[in-house]
Amino acid sequence: MKGRIVVLGQLHGLEAAALMVDGRIEDLLLDSSEALALAPGAICRGRVERQMKGQGGVFITLPGGEKGFLREARGLVPGQSLLVQIAGGTEPGKALPLSLRLLFKSRYAIVTPGAPGINVSRRIQDEDLREGLQAIAGVVMEGSDMGLILRSACEDVEDGELAEDIAAMRDLAEAVLADAEGAPELLVDAPGPHEAAWRDWAEPAPDEVVEGFEEHGVLEAVDALRAPRVALPGGGHMMIEPTRALIAVDINTGADTSPAASLKANIAAARDLPRQLRLRGLGGQVVVDFAPIPKKDRSALEQQLRAAFKGEAAETSLAGWTPLGMFELVRKRDRVALAQLLEGRG
DSSP: OOOOOOEEEEETTTEEEEEHHHEEEEEEEEOOOTTTTSSOOOOOEEEEEEEETTTEEEEOGGGOOOEESSOOOTTTTOOOOOEEEEEEOOOOTTTEEEEEEEEEEOSEEEEEEESSSEETTTTTHHHHHHHHHHHHHHHHHHHHHHEEEEOGGGOOOOOHHHHHHHHHHHHHHHHHHTTOSSSSSSOOOOHHHHHHHHHSSSSSSSEEEOOTTTTTTTTHHHHHSSSSEEEEEGGGEEEEEEOOOOOEHHHHOOOOOOOHHHHHHHHHHHHHHHHHHHHHTOOOOEEEEEOOOOGHHHHHHEEEEEHHHHHHOOOEEEEETTTTOEEEEEEOOOOOOHHHHHOOOO
């Protein structure tokens, strides 16, 4: 099954969308409204609570009595109303991660309050087209101090449709910014999986949008994601096991324990690790126990890791090697864990 295919459907009773590229699952979105009252991407009015000394942040009371945690606490005072966006998922009982950087996203554009300027996706390389798109955006955004990012999906859209889309996002952003005072309230709900897939997987445009998870191999792929073991070429495997404190990843070569087999398994694991973390919805501190290799090979392996994580949407920081030979990285929790969403659903 060649090509870039978006598959829409239901997964164990949850609205879901899967992105398949040449028959392999590359991304997966599931409805998290049952697991979280406020899903990642939602924009709320909150109320500032106490600051957490030593943690560099502040708790925020959200709609429905939910709690969020904001690391950008400078200048905030208890009782203050504040506009925030849910920045990711979290484990049960923990505060939701929040951001003051509000993003109003559509299929074609992203309005960015507090970050002025008009930017065009680097995927659009035709200079005449770039200038034309900037001209359209400039007219629609004239007089606004908000910024705008034009996504690559606007490359083939009619001028009038693009202008309407930008205007709708601008109007929504202006309405939300004007509603900053008052009790905690949900102002913009997070998109469902089907809407998010239509909006965020348009770059590059899919070859097909279809329905039917079973017919396109999604169910089998998701079943594999629910197991900790990930097969690697050459008979090795990778074990991915979340704990409360961190994500533990262990690389094994199988029967062949030669240095060549170790390096091969480690490189294969490094290349696939970003996809596995993304699909499983895992974030936070990740500790990788690679198969034993000489120290001289570590730099080559680290280069593979950096290349693999380079295109990831979720912010990732590669901390490097520990004295005991582990590799540590931190990945932003940008969604709810797959295991948490599917718990008790078969």
